Amino acid sequence: MDAKKGDWVRIHNIVLKPEERSPHLPEDTQKVPLEMWVKGFLLNEEANIGDEVEVETYIGRKAKGTLVEVNPYWKHNFGKAVPELLYIGRQLRDMLAEDGE
């Protein structure tokens, strides 16, 4: 069992299959479904990843979908080193210092 009632989870859903999508899309987008993710408290007694479940979102709305994550967290960060940026500060400070101040 991956999650029990009340656990904070993330669910996933297919909103529109490729054939149900708007006809006015670029070819690459037309070929893939419209997908959705939302988080909430699990309403089922228990569930495993991949099960169809129902959740109550943070504001109290109910939503159904496939359980994909338990205790989801954000993984974005400040990126890796980008050495290409390092010249900018030194270059600008040097230019301003050229006045002999």
Add this chain to the structure above:
Amino acid sequence: MTRDMSYEAVMARKGEIMRKAIGIDYDKFESGGIAFDYERMMRETGYSLQEIQKIQSETGVGNTPLLELKNLTKLARKLAPKGKGARIFIKDEAANPSGSFKARRAATACYHAQKLGYKGVIAATSGNYGAAVASQAAMRGLKCIVVQECYDSRGIGQPEIIEKARKCEAFGAEVLQLTVGPELFYTFLILLEETGYFNASLYTPFGIAGVETLGYELAMQFREREGRDPDAVVVTNAGGGNLTGTARGLMKAGAQSQIIGASVDLSGLHMASDIHFNRKSFTTGHTGFGIPFATWPDRSDVPRSAARPLRYMDRYVTVNQGTVFYMTEALAQLEGIERGPAGSTSLAAAFAIAQEMDEDQIIVVQETEYTGAGKHIQPQLTFARENGIEILLGDPTEEIPGKNIILPKDPSYIKKNELDVNKLRKSYIKNCIHNNNVERITDEDIKFLAEDTKSSIEFVKETLNEIGVQY
């Protein structure tokens, strides 16, 4: 009773859903043709400047600092011909509660929703507006849902959009994230129908009126500090609301400043393309929104958009992604202010335009936005590289969006590209004819088109002659 929830059926209920979710009867302002009474719509459904100042002060929005960028001005003067190089100022809108000028729009939307008795608000946005609505909703005890276009079909999310989702959640909002596609609107309509919440659209009269205080404050702050109005105001342009509201506020203060729109050049990338989605390093403030919304503002999520940039724009320039990244770094390194990259679009443009202006003139960058994990040049460039974009040093005018990002070799390579505003005006007139399916247009329509494009009756007639439309 089970409602038909298919794409076609929900889209067909759009008018009915929207009426309930905004509470504005747009038909009142229609003339039956191209024209509609814009000023009456703004007057009767919006709020006065004084009312908005009061609403915004209730939740700590506005009155943001005006800073002079002395080192960047000095740098611009080193590059400019003798006697040129206007003083560059910036309005630090990141000081608003949610970290961007969007708090101004959200403040009036949430106030209005609360006044009309709605229990919650919904916003469809991948931008700073989501956090702004979530923040204002938190202050007013309203529930909030933010719908984002966030991932491509591989499930890979744009770091900047992910950060905005995090911020919305921090304010207690529900964030519903979708993959690429304009059918976000379909999900949005379903949520409005299901919850009965208020549509906190970016494009309502009160949303736009919320930005008027920004323009008004600019004029007042400059008069107090410098005894005069700024000569030019540069506005990052996407959906047109920032430009429209700021220009209207300046006009209400009686200022005659030149209004310059600025967008990041993303030409060649399709905004609804799953593959292109993660090949761009800017999620807003770019030409992919700026040009379509300028030339057809009524494409928005309300029947008549209150954001009409061509009505107020004097000039429109573009800058490259690499240039904006460089200027974001320059702002931190020379002025000690670390702000988000998208908000630096107008800064990059202002730095180039200042070099054409006289030393005693003033140019102002009218916004900044907060920076953070994901919403920063380093994660953006890391992400770009992981998505196959080359990062180069050289001449940014050679940049190909979706293929490379070219950082200027030195600040003399910071240039802006001037767009032909008359061409955009003509394109807007053509879209009005085409989208309204009219073959003959009235004097009232001509007058409206002249006002809505800041041109003249002659210009509109000349355009109609060119495309063979009778009047």
